[in-house]
Amino acid sequence: MSNNAAMRSRALAPEIQADHLHQLLPPAEARELLKRAQGYEERALTRIYNLFSDRVFRFIYYRIQDRPRAEDLTNEVFVRMLENVDKFRPSGDDPSLVLSGWIFTIARNMIIDDYRRQKIRPAEPLPEFDDDLQDEQFDMDLHLTRADLQKALAQLTEEQQTVLLMRFEEGFTSAQVGKLMGKTEMAIKALQRRGLATMARLLEPEKGN
Amino acid sequence: MENREENRARDEQLDERINRLVAGHPTEGPKGTRAEKVAQEFARLTSEESPRMSNAARTQGLVALRAGAGRKRAEKRPNPLAFLFGFPRWVQLGLVAVVVVLIANGVSSAAADALPGSLLYPFKRFGEGGQLLLQNTNGQRAQLWMNLANTRLDEIQRLLASGGRVDPSALDAIDDSILRALSELAGTRGDERVELLKQLLALSIRQQQVVTQLADNASPADRARFEQTAKLLAGVANYAQSPDAVSGPESNPFQFLTPSPEPSVTPTSGATATPSSTLTRTAVPSATPSPSATLVPATDVPSPTNVPPVKPTQSDQPVPPQGDDNSNSNDNANDNGEDKGGTNDNGGDDKGIANDNGSGDNQNDNGDDHGGTNDNGGSNNDNGGSGGGDNQNDNGGDDNGGNSGGDNQNDNGDENVNDNSGDNQNDNGDEHVNDNGDNENDNGGDNENDNSGDNQNDNGGNENDNGGD
Numbered sequence: 001m002s003n004n005a006a007m008r009s010r011a012l013a014p015e016i017q018a019d020h021l022h023q024l025l026p027p028a029e030a031r032e033l034l035k036r037a038q039g040y041e042e043r044a045l046t047r048i049y050n051l052f053s054d055r056v057f058r059f060i061y062y063r064i065q066d067r068p069r070a071e072d073l074t075n076e077v078f079v080r081m082l083e084n085v086d087k088f089r090p091s092g093d094d095p096s097l098v099l100s101g102w103i104f105t106i107a108r109n110m111i112i113d114d115y116r117r118q119k120i121r122p123a124e125p126l127p128e129f130d131d132d133l134q135d136e137q138f139d140m141d142l143h144l145t146r147a148d149l150q151k152a153l154a155q156l157t158e159e160q161q162t163v164l165l166m167r168f169e170e171g172f173t174s175a176q177v178g179k180l181m182g183k184t185e186m187a188i189k190a191l192q193r194r195g196l197a198t199m200a201r202l203l204e205p206e207k208g209n
Numbered sequence: 210m211e212n213r214e215e216n217r218a219r220d221e222q223l224d225e226r227i228n229r230l231v232a233g234h235p236t237e238g239p240k241g242t243r244a245e246k247v248a249q250e251f252a253r254l255t256s257e258e259s260p261r262m263s264n265a266a267r268t269q270g271l272v273a274l275r276a277g278a279g280r281k282r283a284e285k286r287p288n289p290l291a292f293l294f295g296f297p298r299w300v301q302l303g304l305v306a307v308v309v310v311l312i313a314n315g316v317s318s319a320a321a322d323a324l325p326g327s328l329l330y331p332f333k334r335f336g337e338g339g340q341l342l343l344q345n346t347n348g349q350r351a352q353l354w355m356n357l358a359n360t361r362l363d364e365i366q367r368l369l370a371s372g373g374r375v376d377p378s379a380l381d382a383i384d385d386s387i388l389r390a391l392s393e394l395a396g397t398r399g400d401e402r403v404e405l406l407k408q409l410l411a412l413s414i415r416q417q418q419v420v421t422q423l424a425d426n427a428s429p430a431d432r433a434r435f436e437q438t439a440k441l442l443a444g445v446a447n448y449a450q451s452p453d454a455v456s457g458p459e460s461n462p463f464q465f466l467t468p469s470p471e472p473s474v475t476p477t478s479g480a481t482a483t484p485s486s487t488l489t490r491t492a493v494p495s496a497t498p499s500p501s502a503t504l505v506p507a508t509d510v511p512s513p514t515n516v517p518p519v520k521p522t523q524s525d526q527p528v529p530p531q532g533d534d535n536s537n538s539n540d541n542a543n544d545n546g547e548d549k550g551g552t553n554d555n556g557g558d559d560k561g562i563a564n565d566n567g568s569g570d571n572q573n574d575n576g577d578d579h580g581g582t583n584d585n586g587g588s589n590n591d592n593g594g595s596g597g598g599d600n601q602n603d604n605g606g607d608d609n610g611g612n613s614g615g616d617n618q619n620d621n622g623d624e625n626v627n628d629n630s631g632d633n634q635n636d637n638g639d640e641h642v643n644d645n646g647d648n649e650n651d652n653g654g655d656n657e658n659d660n661s662g663d664n665q666n667d668n669g670g671n672e673n674d675n676g677g678d
Contacts, residue, residue: 020232040281045274053270057262071262075270082277086285144250146258152247168251171231174224189220192227193244196251200243 020171022096025051030095037085049078052100056107059165063111065150073114077107092179101180104170108162144203152199160195163188223248324368325379347396351405354390355412358383362416369423375431380438383420387413387445403455410449417442 025033036044056077061070081103090098153161159181166177174188181188219242226245230252241249262270296304317336320329337357344350361383365375394405417439424435448454 040278040285042275042278045278046271049271049274053267054259054261058260061260067260067263068266071266071270074262075266075273078270078274079277082274082281086281142246142250144247144254146254149251149254164251167227168231168248168255173228186217186220189224190216193216193220193223196223196244196247197242199251200247203247204243 021100021176025096025100027095030099034085034088034090034095034099037082038088040082040085045078045082048081048099048103052103053078055170056103058169059104059107060111062150062153062165062169063161064114065154069114073110074107077103077110080106080110097176097179100170100172101176104166104180108158112158142203148203149199152202155202156195156198160191160198163191164195167192227252324364324371324373325376326368326373347393348401348405351390351393351397352408354386354393355405355408358386358390358412358416361386362419365423366419369426375427377431377434380434383416383438384441387416387441391445391448406449406454410446413442413446413449417446 033044033048037048053074057070057074060073060077061067064070064073088102090102092098153164156164162181163177166172166180167174172180174192175185177183178185178188183191223242223244226241227248230248233256294301316329316332320332320336323329323333337360341350341353344353361379365379365383368375368379390409394402394409397405420435420439420442424432424439427435
């Protein structure tokens, strides 16, 4: 049964997720944008900024929960992109994923640098409880606010946060996130399950308190 | 092992659920795992709330991005020396030095054939200046100046062959090179000097031939200038083959340009009419080298060797206190200039002294006139000499040549003096010494014309008188 589910998900995921990413940025446009950006063409750079600025902002804002600072860091991401665009050598057969992944990797590194500057210790992975691994069915009416979500998210490891935000905010598939983070697809799936399970434990009223 | 398989199955199931959630598909009721519940809320919140950057932050980001792009574009412009940045400093400097030398060499090579008026010609002359700086001895510099004189002449020939017009400055450059070679020659001695003199002789003769040929083919406007250089070269040739030139550094290499004055014949009438005999005048040699006619022993001429020989030295000897005479002498000077204007004598005058001075000018002008032509020049000289005893010197010039001998010389000079100034009293003494008969005739015609200040007429009168004599 589990094997069947896995096969279904593999068959289903690409057509759903690929649409989401490539609707946002078709591969041909991504390739062209990157080429023109490497020539510091202003219009191409503006287009990239307009395509990614809000997404990068949300990615950062979820993590640091400080709007002005998130905005500053977002703009710094694009400045850093500009500084390195001529040296960037895309690898991979999907220009859309390559360009998106590069920009989010810069954003991720920016957040890590900011943590270091703020002397914020990264979250240690919480110990896994046995019941997290149980396929328990809950008849629970969970209604979260954004603040709840952010608070719980901040308790996760950096990798878990990245995976969940990439999956939910950006709509990347696990395979795509794996490519961006240099991990296998299965590792990404495990990270997202553990991350969500940890959040559930933190957010469950009875156990969270 | 079984747990791992179960976990993988849960991972896949959850992943599929998330895919559906993110894609906006409805979930399957309230039942689900804890993780699925959180995922459901996560998906709901991210779809409901989508925080965006403020407009201010967006504008700021775009401005920064565009400014950075502009700066990058400016930096990206090709830097011809960018490849050097990876090398150590000393390597960079060395490579730059090598490139500069190669470029300079290339420019000088390209400029080697440049002609006056071309863009590369200044580089050529600049390079020649650099060569001169590298010469250590007078002999080397003299040699180089001779080479440069050859180069200048070659340029003129090529310029003419290509249909261009020769700028007078090109001929000035020949004159300058030759004279500088002479100047450097003064600092040489011994075998080197002899050898250089040989080269100078060959050079000047060859160049004189070429320049004379060019003068013959030149336009009337340019011919005089060519002839001037030809005369200079003839003088140099004469000097180079004279025994005095070999004698040593104390020999004046410019002596051919500054013949010593002959001893003046002091008029018997008294000191007031005695002109200065210390005037040194420039006598340009005739086109055909004739050492006997142009070369004067150098030891007689105290002219400094370093001074360009063009300007004559002139003493401040007082002019005889004859008001009318003085004016006459001035007239003569102008007359000479005018007379020459129509003839070949102008060439000689232009080069040397022209129409300049007061009474002293007459003497100089006379010399120039002689150099150029025959009778007309001579008559001019005589007229110019009306200032006094200068006529004696003038007599020694070309006027006499071929015509009537010593009588004419004296007559012309004396007549003019008397006629022009009207001071017969002073000058009569001189006239009587030699040519009484001539004076009578000349006085008649000349006096009339002289009073009106028309020296041209006087010249004509003199010539006629001479012929008659």
